[in-house]
Amino acid sequence: xxxxxxxxxxxxxxxxxxxxxxxxxxxxxxxxxxxxxxxxxxxxxxxxxxxxxxxxxxxxxxxxxxxxxxxxxxxxxxxxxxxxxxxxxxxxxxxxxxxxxxxxxxxxxxxxxxxxxxxxxxxxxxxxxxxxxxxxxxxxxxxxxxxxxxxxxxxxxxxxxxxxxxxxxxxxxxxxxxxxxxxxxxxxxxxxxxxxxxxxxxxxxxxxxxxxxxxxxxxxxxxxxxxxxxxxxxxxxxxxxxxxxxxxxxxxxxxxxxxxxxxxxxxxxxxxxxxxxxxxxxxxxxxxxxxxxxxxxxxxxxxxxxxxxxxxxxxxxxxxxxxxxxxxxxxxxxxxxxxxxxxxxxxxxxxxxxxxxxxxxxxxxxxxxxxxxxxxxxxxxxxxxxxxxxxxxxxxxxxxxxxxxxxxxxxxxxxxxxxxxxxxxxxxxxxxxxxxxxxxxxxxxxxxxxxxxxxxxxxxxxxxxxxxxxxxxxxxxxxxxxxxxxxxxxxxxxxxxxxxxxxxxxxxxxxxxxxxxxxxxxxxxxxxxxxxxxxxxxxxxxxxxxxxxxxxxxxxxxxxxxxxxxxxxxxxxxxxxxxxxxxxxxxxxxxxxxxxxxxxxxx
Numbered sequence: 140x141x142x143x144x145x146x147x148x149x150x151x152x153x154x155x156x157x158x159x160x161x162x163x164x165x166x167x168x169x170x171x172x173x174x175x176x177x178x179x180x181x182x183x184x185x186x187x188x189x190x191x192x193x194x195x196x197x198x199x200x201x202x203x204x205x206x207x208x209x210x211x212x213x214x215x216x217x218x219x220x221x222x223x224x225x226x227x228x229x230x231x232x233x234x235x236x237x238x239x240x241x242x243x244x245x246x247x248x249x250x251x252x253x254x255x256x257x258x259x260x261x262x263x264x265x266x267x268x269x270x271x272x273x274x275x276x277x278x279x280x281x282x283x284x285x286x287x288x289x290x291x292x293x294x295x296x297x298x299x300x301x302x303x304x305x306x307x308x309x310x311x312x313x314x315x316x317x318x319x320x321x322x323x324x325x326x327x328x329x330x331x332x333x334x335x336x337x338x339x340x341x342x343x344x345x346x347x348x349x350x351x352x353x354x355x356x357x358x359x360x361x362x363x364x365x366x367x368x369x370x371x372x373x374x375x376x377x378x379x380x381x382x383x384x385x386x387x388x389x390x391x392x393x394x395x396x397x398x399x400x401x402x403x404x405x406x407x408x409x410x411x412x413x414x415x416x417x418x419x420x421x422x423x424x425x426x427x428x429x430x431x432x433x434x435x436x437x438x439x440x441x442x443x444x445x446x447x448x449x450x451x452x453x454x455x456x457x458x459x460x461x462x463x464x465x466x467x468x469x470x471x472x473x474x475x476x477x478x479x480x481x482x483x484x485x486x487x488x489x490x491x492x493x494x495x496x497x498x499x500x501x502x503x504x505x506x507x508x509x510x511x512x513x514x515x516x517x518x519x520x521x522x523x524x525x526x527x528x529x530x531x532x533x534x535x536x537x538x539x540x541x542x543x544x545x546x547x548x549x550x551x552x553x554x555x556x557x558x559x560x561x562x563x564x565x566x567x568x569x570x571x572x573x574x575x576x577x578x579x580x581x582x583x584x585x586x587x588x589x590x591x592x593x594x595x596x597x598x599x600x601x602x603x604x605x606x607x608x609x610x611x612x613x614x615x616x617x618x619x620x621x622x623x624x625x626x627x628x629x630x631x632x633x634x635x636x637x638x639x640x641x642x643x644x645x646x647x648x649x650x651x652x653x654x655x656x657x658x659x660x661x662x663x664x665x666x667x668x669x670x671x672x673x674x675x676x677x678x679x680x681x682x683x684x685x686x687x688x689x690x691x692x693x694x695x696x697x698x699x700x701x702x703x704x705x706x707x708x709x710x711x712x713x714x715x716x717x718x719x720x721x722x723x724x725x726x727x728x729x730x731x732x733x734x735x736x737x738x739x740x741x742x
Contacts, residue, residue, distance in 0.1 A: 362375060372413075544569070
């Protein structure tokens, strides 16, 4: 019995994804043979080559001329974009994006294929990665190269940290269109180059992990190709479809085209039970959290409580080529807890499907030591929803006692329990950065989202953290239903007035998640009228509220960027793209140096 896990594009190419490594671990020392293929990192390495980018550029030039001719045949003066057919919209968008690309980059496009392989090597080189000017130039070259690679497939557009399509809606027919449309599917040609290697694995059970909307087109393209070419049981797992499972119940065709089954929520128990079923040991009805078609009808088995962290086997990096990733050092994702210990914020559904539980410290330390000794990994990202002050204190005391000598970052709530002493202890134990949920500068909004913290004490905690030598990253968002321009301005003012203790920030626009507490009583938060899903496979809802209009919200988002750019100056940290890369730079240069590093000072 052979099990094969596949991780499709698009994901940031900097480290193994936690989900697949965790699932691999559950099959260690069992009667089943498990292996994996990180197709995401393989994809990036294969397309970011001189030959691929050069050929893509040639195809883009040809496509531009072809689309110009096609547009002449369909263009009608005075006709609005919305009035064209879907296929015509794709052609119009492709033509416009191609023209913009050639106008934007000009002669730089011809230089990019020559520079792209060197740029990839810079990101992988311990010597060059930490030279800021080389790093930023390499990232800029890679993003240009990825735009060139995308050009023949516009309006589909691939980036280093993104995958987008301005016409893409998360409804079944649109998704199906882009999966099967060779003109816009950038992944199909790549999968043709690797499917032979996949089939050579002779797997009985193939699991494909789709964790976000960025992976839908690639993941389903791969799933369809495998359904046609192998007798293996094809299963789709991951975070995304589990959040919209009810929408799948009316589409038996989804299972005919893409998979034999779909796993919901946390997968450690379900994937092993599914392997038992495929091996003929149990009936399909005994596999928890599973969706499948029986007698032409979509069936869904009962959801069970997830496996506790203490009962899980250690994650496995068996089969991973750690040198393939685009950093000189791997920042390993780890969990000390699963779920959220507060779980009362009205705006959040990140812990949907999870039961809060904490990993035993002996087990945590054993695992850290294993990855340090066997893979040389000393940098860690704790991907918990939030680490509590009490756990942080106990954990960091043990890290120091065990002389782990690691460096890490984590998420946390701005709770009064994070005393000066705990933060200083954490810094000594290797904590370099905390991603704090600052959310809003408005007391009204903080009360509505039920954050459950002392708003007046937030800046004191950040100051103690910064004084302890910890880099503070603040998450903020705009557009909560009752938020006014005045409320938004309070957030902007607080971020910009406290750059000495808020070292960088990440802003987002609020979206109403399908499983948020806000949806239980939307009128309480300023939502007027009905809420509805704009697209059936979207995990978010559309609504009208008493707060800002869409125009005002966009204006405040733009104003935040403008004001923050003035307040922070052209800080190097804003060019580092991800929290994992920020951690590596913090470990290299220290908090004080990075906080004061302006890009114009880069040599």
